Amino acid sequence: MSIALHWAASHTTVATDPKTTFRSASDLQADVGATITEDGIGAARALALFDEVLLPATRSVEDPMNLAYIPAAPTRAAVAFDTVVSAANVFGGVWEFGAGAIFAENQVLRWLSDLLGWPEESAGVFVAGGTHGNLSALAAARDHALRVRGRRPAGGWALACASTAHSSISSAARLLDMDLVSVPVDDRGHLTGEALERALTSDPRICAVVASAGTTNAGIVDDLASVVEVAHRHGAWVHVDGAYGGAALVAPSARERFTGIELADSFVVDPHKWLFAPYDCCALLYRDPRPAAAAHSQHAAYLDSIDRGESNPADLAAHLSRRARGLPLWYSLATHGTAAYTAAVEACLDTARTVARAVAGTEHLQLLVEPELSVVLFRRPGWSPAAYRRWSQRLAREGTVLCVPTAVDGEIALRLAFVNPSTNPQAVIDVLRTTMLTADGS
Numbered sequence: 421m422s423i424a425l426h427w428a429a430s431h432t433t434v435a436t437d438p439k440t441t442f443r444s445a446s447d448l449q450a451d452v453g454a455t456i457t458e459d460g461i462g463a464a465r466a467l468a469l470f471d472e473v474l475l476p477a478t479r480s481v482e483d484p485m486n487l488a489y490i491p492a493a494p495t496r497a498a499v500a501f502d503t504v505v506s507a508a509n510v511f512g513g514v515w516e517f518g519a520g521a522i523f524a525e526n527q528v529l530r531w532l533s534d535l536l537g538w539p540e541e542s543a544g545v546f547v548a549g550g551t552h553g554n555l556s557a558l559a560a561a562r563d564h565a566l567r568v569r570g571r572r573p574a575g576g577w578a579l580a581c582a583s584t585a586h587s588s589i590s591s592a593a594r595l596l597d598m599d600l601v602s603v604p605v606d607d608r609g610h611l612t613g614e615a616l617e618r619a620l621t622s623d624p625r626i627c628a629v630v631a632s633a634g635t636t637n638a639g640i641v642d643d644l645a646s647v648v649e650v651a652h653r654h655g656a657w658v659h660v661d662g663a664y665g666g667a668a669l670v671a672p673s674a675r676e677r678f679t680g681i682e683l684a685d686s687f688v689v690d691p692h693k694w695l696f697a698p699y700d701c702c703a704l705l706y707r708d709p710r711p712a713a714a715a716h717s718q719h720a721a722y723l724d725s726i727d728r729g730e731s732n733p734a735d736l737a738a739h740l741s742r743r744a745r746g747l748p749l750w751y752s753l754a755t756h757g758t759a760a761y762t763a764a765v766e767a768c769l770d771t772a773r774t775v776a777r778a779v780a781g782t783e784h785l786q787l788l789v790e791p792e793l794s795v796v797l798f799r800r801p802g803w804s805p806a807a808y809r810r811w812s813q814r815l816a817r818e819g820t821v822l823c824v825p826t827a828v829d830g831e832i833a834l835r836l837a838f839v840n841p842s843t844n845p846q847a848v849i850d851v852l853r854t855t856m857l858t859a860d861g862s
């Protein structure tokens with residue numbers, strides 16, 4: 421047992437290796453063999469396999485030059501405290517089991533509510549990730565519509581969002597048996613109240629609207645103020661998906677983009693993306709938690725003695741047992757203070773702006789949009805899709821930078837997502853300028 425704890429203690433201070441990457445299952449089978457045996461293989465052998473074979477076959481998400489998808493950059497304090505949370509093994513589902521842990525998590529949720537400009541009675545819960553948070557919020561929205569309207573509309577419920585919304589929204593719609601109404605965005609990629617008005621007027625089945633506060637592909641924040649105004653006028657719930665971009669609420673230089681969020685009904689932000697917490701952690705908040713509790717509370721003879729007068733995290737999402745997964749963020753925030761979070765998010769925004777400016781000023785590169793948050797989209801005119809892929813794979817192999825192609829308006833492009841305050845913008849600019857000169861990405 422102590423060797424695992426020793427490994428955890430030393431690992432919280434060791435930088436990750438950017439060259440680690442996946443291997444095939446057959447390759448791993450050859451090196452690992454059978455580990456689940458009748459007599460066990462022993463702690464030393466199991467830990468050695470993890471350290472020498474299994475972990476190196478994972479991709480380092482927190483390397484400062486990992487700029488693909490949405491990477492991560494947990495503070496050392498948050499990583500260390502994740503181990504503490506495991507050792508404490510608290511049941512975080514209901515107050516009477518997890519009061520102390522839930523109290524601390526609630527202080528973090530209160531801080532987030534204050535950033536949103538939400539009232540005292542707002543409340544939330546930490547769930548595994550944005551996908552789970554979005555699904556739980558939309559389940560609450562659909563349940564609320566049923567209570568308010570009294571019956572399911574002919575043809576079933578529908579939810580509206582832009583095509584730029586994250587894939588987890590269409591997955592939630594499928595799981596909740598809701599039709600997805602796609603609303604066109606404006607010429608700069610925003611969902612607006614004006615376009616939403618047309619959708620809501622023509623389809624009264626729409627009971628929920630999802631706006632993005634930081635689209636995954638481009639970091640665009642929808643026009644929240646007009647979306648909220650129009651949706652509420654039509655009696656629809658507004659859920660804001662800030663899984664990636666919601667972290668920028670702490671940054672004064674970006675706060676104005678979120679105007680209108682004060683009146684949204686539910687919101688998610690993933691601290692494992694851009695609030696420097698380890699996996700897995702999503703904060704799900706409701707401006708008024710009562711519809712969520714009505715939708716999600718579980719009832720049975722063996723649960724009836726639970727004190728429902730207290731705030732029970734189990735009541736606010738689709739789960740019952742839960743890890744107190746907000747605590748690593750709580751510990752890190754309590755340790756470093758919120759000003760350090762503001763500075764760290766501002767640093768990422770600044771890096772994105774600096775890199776975008778450099779891309780725009782480089783002859784062989786083309787910036788596609790001015791970044792609103794910390795995503796930079798660009799092209800290397802003249803390159804074929806194969807050239808982009810060759811370049812991306814070569815740099816990943818070398819451990820120089822991880823940047824994978826995406827598509828913008830149906831055409832291949834490159835995307836850099838900055839969520840790590842240790843990323844050096846000049847190092848990124850140097851890589852782009854020197855490795856993209858050749859005509860074929862080699």
Ligand SMILES: Cc1ncc(COP(=O)(O)O)c(C=O)c1O
Pocket residue numbers: 490548549550551552586588632634635636661662663664665690702
């Ligand atoms: C905007 C947005 N919403 C939701 C998600 C899903 O989050 P998770 O992967 O934590 O389930 C993501 C993931 O990248 C995202 O960017």
